[in-house]
Amino acid sequence: MEMIGRLALAAALGSVIGLERERLLWAAGLRTHMLVCVGACLFMLVSAFGFGDILGHDRVVLDPSRVAAQVVSGIGFLGAGTILLRGEVVRGLTTAASLWAVAAIGLAAGGGLYVAALTATGLVFGILAGMKPIEERWRDRSQSRALRIVARAGCLTLDTVQAVSGQPLSRIKRFVVQPGAVENSEEVRIAFARLSSEHLAEIARRLREQPDVTSVEIEDR
Incomplete structure (x- = not known):
C-alpha cells in the first residue's frame, strides 16, 4: 500500500505540472509529465526495495542508488525531443526543464520524501505559471x-x-x-x-x- 500511495502521489504531482504545459499546447503535456513522474517514482522504488533479497548475500557488491542516478541523465532524451529550432529562436527549453524537474519530483515521491515532492511541485508550478507574464513583459521591452x-x-x-x-x-x-x-x-x-x-x-x-x-x-x- 505504501508503494501504491507513492506511485499515485507521483501521478498527481506530475499532472499538476502537465496541466500547465497542456494549457499552452506543448507536445509534452499532461500525459507525458504524468508518465515521467510515475516512471521516475517506480525507478526509485526499484532502487530502494528491488534488491533487498540479494543485498545480504556474501560476495554480492551492489549499489541500488545507481538506478535512480541514471534517471537524471536518462530523462534527457525526452527533453531533447521537446526542443525545437525555429529560425534563430530556440523553443521548448522550458518544457524540457519541466520534464527534468518532474522526474526529480517522482524520485522524491518514490523515496518517501513527501514534503520535498510537494514543495518542489508548488515551486515548479509557480515558476511556470507565475513567472511567465513577468518574463514576457521583460522580453517585450528588451x-x-x-x-x-x-x-x-x-x-x-x-x-x-x-x-x-x-x-x-x-x-x-x-x-x-x-x-x-x-x-x-x-x-x-x-x-x-x-x-x-x-x-x-x-x-x-x-x-x-x-x-x-x-x-x-x-x-x-
Missing part, C-alpha cells in the same frame, strides 16, 4: 523592433529620428537607407533595441506626421 519608412530622399537622418522619437542614439540598433521605388524617394529601415511595442507605435505615429514622410510600417520581427 527585444529589437524595426520600422520601414518611405520618405523624400535626404530628409531622414539619425539626428532627425532621434529628435522625433525622443530615444537616445544607443537605442538605434540599425539604420539602413536604400533608394525608393519612386524618384526622389528613399526607403529607410530603422531597428530599435530594448523598446516596447507601445513606444514603437508612438514613434511611428510621430514619423507619419512629418511632411516629407510618405509611409511608416512596423515590421514583424
